[in-house]
Amino acid sequence: MTSCFTATPGVDVITTNADIPGLGSLAINAFVLHGAEPILVDTGTVAGSSDFLTSLESVINPADLRWIWLTHTDFDHIGSMAALLDAHPHLRVITSFLGVGIMGLSSTPLAMDRVYLVNPGQSVTLADRTLTAVRPPVYDNPITSGFLDHQTGILFSSDCFGALLPEVPQDAGDLDIDTLQSGQVRWATVDSAWVHNVDRDVFGAALDELRAIEPTMVCSSHLPPAPGAMLKLFVDSLAQVPGADRFIGPDQAALEMMLAGMVGSPA
Numbered sequence: 001m002t003s004c005f006t007a008t009p010g011v012d013v014i015t016t017n018a019d020i021p022g023l024g025s026l027a028i029n030a031f032v033l034h035g036a037e038p039i040l041v042d043t044g045t046v047a048g049s050s051d052f053l054t055s056l057e058s059v060i061n062p063a064d065l066r067w068i069w070l071t072h073t074d075f076d077h078i079g080s081m082a083a084l085l086d087a088h089p090h091l092r093v094i095t096s097f098l099g100v101g102i103m104g105l106s107s108t109p110l111a112m113d114r115v116y117l118v119n120p121g122q123s124v125t126l127a128d129r130t131l132t133a134v135r136p137p138v139y140d141n142p143i144t145s146g147f148l149d150h151q152t153g154i155l156f157s158s159d160c161f162g163a164l165l166p167e168v169p170q171d172a173g174d175l176d177i178d179t180l181q182s183g184q185v186r187w188a189t190v191d192s193a194w195v196h197n198v199d200r201d202v203f204g205a206a207l208d209e210l211r212a213i214e215p216t217m218v219c220s221s222h223l224p225p226a227p228g229a230m231l232k233l234f235v236d237s238l239a240q241v242p243g244a245d246r247f248i249g250p251d252q253a254a255l256e257m258m259l260a261g262m263v264g265s266p267a
């Protein structure tokens with residue numbers, strides 16, 4: 001079930017939750033940035049596309065959108081992209097060379113005249129706002145690029161800072177800190193398992209770069225919007241990930257036990 005709310009004036013959230021058995025609930029967010037050239041940040045899940053489009057229409061006339069910022073090409077981010085591009089010929093997708101390449105292997109490739117390529121560190125000015133692409137320190141897809149919106153000061157972090165939670169509130173600031181941090185560490189072990197193998201000094205330097213950003217708000221794809229002051233707390237969560245327990249999913253024996261109703265219901 002998709003719902004919408006306003007994160008801050010000019011920025012709406014279109015959100016749904018995925019309940020993952022044994023792990024918790026995960027927010028799946030897309031964002032609408034209103035302005036002279038409205039931007040949609042990601043396009044929801046493939047499975048929930050119809051519901052997503054209905055929710056999108058409740059916060060903006062999709063014909064008014066000018067840009068989709070595609071943080072990466074996973075199924076929880078590209079759900080309504082093809083439908084929106086088909087319906088609105090002026091709409092273009094901000095992505096990377098690799099993003100175009102991966103979508104070229106799908107049934108809905110991106111036309112070259114519908115994309116705008118941006119690499120981490122580069123900025124793009126869209127009428128009244130400038131966005132600087134940011135490669136977050138953890139990610140599950142090499143295409144990943146979040147961005148800092150200089151107009152609102154919001155950091156859009158893609159999958160980074162997501163959290164598996166008992167239940168998902170509308171504001172990450174309402175979460176108990178232990179619940180939030182343990183949920184962020186768990187999510188990062190699931191979504192970015194390679195972090196267990198990193199050189200911790202190199203990883204620490206990447207985290208320090210992130211600490212230097214002072215956003216007004218952090219908008220992750222998988223966490224409710226959070227006050228910018230929480231960024232340092234989030235970075236502290238990521239610093240725990242290399243030494244955290246590795247995630248190992250249920251195996252066939254566990255699946256058969258679940259199917260037989262021998263284990264409890266999902267968290």
Ligand SMILES: [Fe+2]
Pocket residue numbers: 072074140141159
């Ligand atoms: Fe992802």
Ligand SMILES: [Fe+2]
Pocket residue numbers: 074076077158159221222
């Ligand atoms: Fe995601």
